Amino acid sequence: MTPSERLNQLPDGVFQELAIAAHERRKKGLDVIDLSVGSPDLPPPPHAVETLIRAAQDPGDYRYAITALPEFHEAVARFYERYDVTLAPEREVLQLAGSQDGLSHLALTFLNPGDLALIPDPGYPIYDAGVRLAGARVEPIPVDAETLQPRFDAIPPEVWRQAKLMILNFPSNPTAAIATRDTLERAVALAKQHDLLLVHDFAYSELVFDGVQPISILSIPGAKEVAIEFNSLSKTYNLAGARIAYAVGRPDALAALRKLKSHIDFGVFLPVQRAAIAALTTPWDGYERQRAVYAERRDALCAALAEAGWPVRKPAATMFLWAQTPGGQPSYPFALALLKETGVAVTPGIAFGPRGEGHVRMAFVHDIPVLMEAARRIGAWLRQQNG
Numbered sequence: 575m576t577p578s579e580r581l582n583q584l585p586d587g588v589f590q591e592l593a594i595a596a597h598e599r600r601k602k603g604l605d606v607i608d609l610s611v612g613s614p615d616l617p618p619p620p621h622a623v624e625t626l627i628r629a630a631q632d633p634g635d636y637r638y639a640i641t642a643l644p645e646f647h648e649a650v651a652r653f654y655e656r657y658d659v660t661l662a663p664e665r666e667v668l669q670l671a672g673s674q675d676g677l678s679h680l681a682l683t684f685l686n687p688g689d690l691a692l693i694p695d696p697g698y699p700i701y702d703a704g705v706r707l708a709g710a711r712v713e714p715i716p717v718d719a720e721t722l723q724p725r726f727d728a729i730p731p732e733v734w735r736q737a738k739l740m741i742l743n744f745p746s747n748p749t750a751a752i753a754t755r756d757t758l759e760r761a762v763a764l765a766k767q768h769d770l771l772l773v774h775d776f777a778y779s780e781l782v783f784d785g786v787q788p789i790s791i792l793s794i795p796g797a798k799e800v801a802i803e804f805n806s807l808s809k810t811y812n813l814a815g816a817r818i819a820y821a822v823g824r825p826d827a828l829a830a831l832r833k834l835k836s837h838i839d840f841g842v843f844l845p846v847q848r849a850a851i852a853a854l855t856t857p858w859d860g861y862e863r864q865r866a867v868y869a870e871r872r873d874a875l876c877a878a879l880a881e882a883g884w885p886v887r888k889p890a891a892t893m894f895l896w897a898q899t900p901g902g903q904p905s906y907p908f909a910l911a912l913l914k915e916t917g918v919a920v921t922p923g924i925a926f927g928p929r930g931e932g933h934v935r936m937a938f939v940h941d942i943p944v945l946m947e948a949a950r951r952i953g954a955w956l957r958q959q960n961g
């Protein structure tokens with residue numbers, strides 16, 4: 575059996591090699607502090623869990639869902655009012671089984687083999703993988719190392735002419751940057767000028783700190799003519815394992831994605847849809863509370879790492895620290911050695927694209943004492959390395 579050329583284009587998961595190293599440690603009876611995966615550790619809203627339990631007891635909810643409940647579209651439209659965006663529920667909202675579902679099928683929906691897509695470098699890996707799986711070409715949008723904004727001016731005119739799709743992601747995984755309004759306005763203008771579909775991944779829209787206001791791309795005037803935005807219940811409501819998300823924006827683009835998906839899946843488990851509706855529509859004090867929890871962890875981890883001799887930039891959003899490796903060491907050997915020697919798992923920046931090299935990403939998805947223990951081990955190891 576030979577896997578397809580399509581599959582062979584994808585890198586062998588860096589994550590998998592790290593997982594093997596973590597497994598080896600655990601087999602020896604040693605622990606692992608896992609900062610490598612952005613999987614929220616906070617609880618979902620209680621009203622979402624209660625709704626899920628009730629619905630799961632109804633035998634009628636085990637049929638194929640096929641499509642979204644209309645109330646889900648309405649709930650998303652109401653939720654989006656917080657971003658100053660008005661949505662027509664039926665035409666401008668598409669339910670997804672996780673935004674990964676939508677992002678992985680995006681290129682198959684819009685790109686022919688040989689077509690060109692612009693994606694951020696560094697960027698979340700599915701953007702690159704999705705484009706390659708569709709047989710299309712990837713052109714990186716370099717991310718400025720200082721401002722962490724995309725450098726549109728570094729893209730040559732012939733690339734703009736060929737591009738059919740551009741993906742942006744703010745707040746960003748892995749850099750944790752938030753978009754300036756200017757970045758989003760320029761993106762919309764460029765999408766119009768070059769007739770391309772603009773895709774904004776807004777999965778971390780609610781994980782913003784220090785009073786920052788998250789900006790939906792659809793709040794930029796004219797964006798709905800060129801853009802769709804992905805958002806998710808995974809991080810906002812800690813429902814990552816439940817697999818429910820949505821795309822909003824340009825109706826014909828959503829209709830195309832809906833058509834592809836109608837051939838691929840049979841919809842999201844109805845109790846999960848009902849839990850999502852409850853999450854989106856019930857007043858909840860958890861938004862502010864969890865921002866405060868993440869901000870406190872961020873501050874504690876940054877302070878402890880600085881103390882340990884590894885100062886890192888304080889992120890304005892997300893659940894990630896994006897840190898230059900000490901002395902600019904290559905990220906993969908650094909992450910592997912760190913895991914083997916200290917049991918602290920981080921993600922090597924190279925997993926996010928060539929410009930991620932020399933960085934690692936740490937997810938603060940543990941309580942502060944666990945993060946302090948991670949920083950303590952890192953500090954001891956760095957001191958040992960420096961002799």
Ligand SMILES: Cc1ncc(COP(=O)(O)O)c(C=O)c1O
Nearest residue numbers: 672673674698747777806808819
């Ligand atoms: C930037 C970004 N987009 C999308 C996703 C996928 O989220 P979902 O759980 O909705 O598939 C993630 C998950 O970590 C992410 O970091």
